[in-house]
Amino acid sequence: MEYSEAKQRYIEAWGSLGSSWGVNRTMAQIHALLMIATMPLSTEDIMDELKISRGNANMNLRALLDWGLAKKVLIPGERKEFFSTDKDPMVLAAQVAKERKKRELDPIIRLLDEVSTVQGDDEQVKEFRKVTTDLKGFAKQADSVINTFIQSNSNWFFKILGKITR
Template identity: 65%
Template sequence: MKYLEAKEKYIQAWGMLGSSWGVNRTMSQIHALLLVSPQPLSTEDIMEELKISRGNSNMNIRALMDWGLIEKVLVPGERKEYFKSNKDIMNLGIQVARERKRRELDPIIKILSEVHGAEGTGAEAAEFRKVTKDLLQFATQAESVLDLFIKSKQNWFMKILGKLR
């Protein structure tokens, strides 16, 4: 497969993946683009390559910076701002895990903690307390694993795979 065709395909696929992860398509595509770009790119470069508007570019670049996935780069002698992605993939995984934990797992743990002691006498209330307790326990375990992953500096997957066989 030719490089340009492959790049196109990869960017489209990354965009799709983003959607099913609750991240918008353009944001994923910009990220994909910066990941494989040897040099930092400007807003205009990105607009041109992905055929998107200035507003859309700007908005999603900001979102990527909020996620800690890309950063601003100052190119000496240039007025424009350039952006580059962190290329360490393990680091990318950790960053994504950190953000998703914060945005999704933490809130649900908070809710479950609040509701799992609900007052009530019937079978309904009893079942509710049981299930929400189980959910809370599971969520808390997942949190521990994620924390471990997030804190790990070295290749965590390898460790697990080694120890668990």
């Protein structure tokens, strides 16, 4: 397979995978492009490579910066902004986990903290309190596991993974 075909297939696949992280396809495609780039890329480089508009590129680069999946790089003598990303899969996975936790798990834990204290003694209230308390316990356990993963290094993760897959 030629490099250009392999590159295109990789970018398309990474774009599709992005929806599993909770990001849009173009944002993931830009991330894929940054991951395989040998040098930081400008907005224009990204626009040309992915055939997208400046607005689309800028919006998705801002989102990548917000997620902590890209960073601005200053190149002496250049007026353009350049972007790069970390290429370590563990760093990437930890950052995605951190952002998803912040955007998805933390809000539901706050909600469950609030609603699980509902007052009353009838059966519906008791069942509601039981279910929401159980969900809160599960969510807090998941939160603890995610926090451990985010703060871990790759050796810890791969040791655990090795034990699970045996």
